Amino acid sequence: MNTKGQGFEVFKLLIAAIVAGAILAILLPLLNIDFTGRDPTTVAAEKIKAGITLPGTSLFTDTVSFKKNQPLVASTLANNSRQLNEDQVCVSKGDFENDPTFDDSQRPGKQIAYTGTGKAVKMVVLCDSGTKISESAGSLPGLKSEWLGPCEGFDSSDQMFCLVALKYNS
Numbered sequence: 001m002n003t004k005g006q007g008f009e010v011f012k013l014l015i016a017a018i019v020a021g022a023i024l025a026i027l028l029p030l031l032n033i034d035f036t037g038r039d040p041t042t043v044a045a046e047k048i049k050a051g052i053t054l055p056g057t058s059l060f061t062d063t064v065s066f067k068k069n070q071p072l073v074a075s076t077l078a079n080n081s082r083q084l085n086e087d088q089v090c091v092s093k094g095d096f097e098n099d100p101t102f103d104d105s106q107r108p109g110k111q112i113a114y115t116g117t118g119k120a121v122k123m124v125v126l127c128d129s130g131t132k133i134s135e136s137a138g139s140l141p142g143l144k145s146e147w148l149g150p151c152e153g154f155d156s157s158d159q160m161f162c163l164v165a166l167k168y169n170s
Helices: 008-031 040-053 074-081 133-139
Strands: 057-060 064-067 071-073 089-092 111-114 118-129 160-167
Touching: 040 057, 040 064, 040 071, 040 074, 040 118, 040 160, 071 074, 074 089, 074 160, 089 111, 118 133, 133 160
Parallel strands: 089 160
Antiparallel strands: 057 118, 064 118, 071 111, 118 160
């Protein structure tokens, strides 16, 4: 201790912590590190792979982060799953049906473009045969059969079909 009774070592530690915090505050935006959630396309493709082996089961994701101008595209999800084609995957705005920052007007059921600045959401994936998926969506908690509205050409087929719908992050 010095003559005034202050612990100089503690004071130096406090200054070091403040400097480290300031450096992190400057570096994190520059590195574009996002701690709120993973990439929606990657997570949805993983859930589709799992959903194919569990038909009729709803699979919920952890939080994912949409960034400005980031799309969710059925063909990309199908390619990344390596088991389906574009006609077997449908993307739905789900809980965000009335949210203008999620736009599916260009290709309903095939592409959702996020036009906001950043949004953390969850997703639900349901895979089942085309003839059963509507019934499954209407009977499972957290899903609505109306979310299949933009999906076309699945209901008369026995082949596997997957719905990816957006959910509120709650």
